[in-house]
Amino acid sequence: MIELALYQPDIAPNAATILRMCACLGLTCRIIEPAGFIMSDAQFRRAGMDYLEKAALVREPSWAAFRQATAGRRTVLMTTRASLACWDFAFEPGDVILMGRESSGVPEEVHRQVEARLTIPMQPGLRSLNVAVAAAMVTGEALRQIRA
Numbered sequence: 001m002i003e004l005a006l007y008q009p010d011i012a013p014n015a016a017t018i019l020r021m022c023a024c025l026g027l028t029c030r031i032i033e034p035a036g037f038i039m040s041d042a043q044f045r046r047a048g049m050d051y052l053e054k055a056a057l058v059r060e061p062s063w064a065a066f067r068q069a070t071a072g073r074r075t076v077l078m079t080t081r082a083s084l085a086c087w088d089f090a091f092e093p094g095d096v097i098l099m100g101r102e103s104s105g106v107p108e109e110v111h112r113q114v115e116a117r118l119t120i121p122m123q124p125g126l127r128s129l130n131v132a133v134a135a136a137m138v139t140g141e142a143l144r145q146i147r148a
Contacts, residue, residue, distance in 0.1 A: 002091065005029070012037040030070075074094070075098050078099055085119060
């Protein structure tokens, strides 16, 4: 099955929303530290509700630890800097979909190390979608392909 990974997430409610989605779909979510919030923050708990206890959450202490833990699997980065649309990519079981920080995406080092970089095409002049919305869209597309 696929997994989601959040690179140093900034906004607690977005991370909790993604964890809630993962709980509902039976997917693992990896949070690559450091996060910009404490996991016990009220906003995090409020957005995740009682789903947080049901979520398969793995906390990775660093990018290097994440890469080691997911060795042999493709890391698929969602970024506004890519040209390949997510629906033109062939997802495979075992892929890890990586979402960047809300404030700054991921550093160049991460861009260089991932196996694929994808985007969600948008109207000209618009910057980006909310990270939780983007994660849901791409997860849905990946699951559609894998389960077809």
